[in-house]
Amino acid sequence: MRLTFRRFDLVLRHHWAVASDINRGRGKSAYPVVFVELQDAAGRSGLGEASPSSQYHESHATVSAFLQRVEPVRLSFDDIPQSMAYLDSLSAGDFPAKCALNLALVDGAMKARGQAVCDGLGLGFIEGKHVTSFTIGLAAPEVMAAKAAAASAMPVLKLKLGSSRDRENFAAVRDAAPRKPIRVDANAGWKTKEEALTRIEWLAADGHVEFVEQPLPADAPLADSTWLKTRSPLPLFGDESYQSAADAERCAQCFHGVNVKLVKTGGISGGHTALVAARAQGLKTMLGCMIESSVLISASAHLAELTDYLDLDGNLLITNDPYTGVVCDQGRLSFAGVRETAGLRVRPR
Secondary structure, eight states: EEEEEEEEEEEEEEEEOOOOHHTTTTEEEEEEEEEEEEEOOTTEEEEEEOOOOOOGGHHHHHHHHHHHHGGEEEGOOOOOHHHHHHHHHHOOOOOHHHHHHHHHHHHHHHHHHOBHHHHHOOOOOOTTOBBEEEOOOOOOHHHHHHHHHHHHHHHTTEEEOTTTTTHHHHHHHHHHSTTTOEEEEEEOHHHHSSHHHHHHHHHHTTTTTEEEOOOOOOOOOOHHHHHHHOOOSSSEETTTTTOSSGGHHHHHHHHSEEEEEEHHHHHHHHHHHEEEEEETOOOOOEEEOOHHHHHHHHHHHHHHGGGGGEEEOOGGBBBBEEOOOOOTTTTTEOTTOSSOOOTTOOOOO
């Protein structure tokens, strides 16, 4: 097996910030990712992507450092579970790097079988069914309003909150998109259960907010999170609180649903397990993303049949996507016009 990888800087259409960035006076205009390719002696190959987040103390450097430790001979398209067990033996973390390798392994294995990933998993993909939200990052109210207006073709918005200007920002977006369904992501920006409840009650009064994501920090006491769940007039979703299937039982006490991201779970294999575990606990499920190219977005889309909601818009937020894959047509994801029929169904642009 041969392993190659390269850094690539995804250029954002707009300056990007979430609650943790705003609170530290930061944000970004470019987002470094790492693309991985595996190729074996039989000529089989697979493609993967790592989108590391500084929120989890990850970067392209940490991804590259992990990949340099990997012995490619220990990886096999024919035994993905054993390959992942080997990667886990190298580190307890490094999930973005493991995600990239898992995607490449799954892509190569499914292409060799002549199957799309969703079909190989027995899930399929129902065309016309899967709608993604479109995210409005934190900025000045007038900028957020302009972003919302520009996204008029998207049927659902996801609004980043969690700053001192929440009410101004929400009002600006609502003026630009009257009555449009909005999903709110506080990104752990509300620090107490009382503050969170006050904000959620205010949002519920709008009448068109579907749910609120990660209202409290992931390390908030369990008692605070359960207190908030029992009182919240809107459904609550865990994101930073749901890293893997191991968190399903605890999250069922704190939330009504969870946001699964492949870069948190270590790829398609871990993402599939995390979605199944959440559903077994009676939780609603959503697939989310970081800033990502069409490689990771397409990989996530193959798991869409296990979800209630999608937030797979990372490739829509950039200007230089080097790959093509699943298509977003007015908010609906589709593989119908994609030329590739096997694996992740992506190709270089």
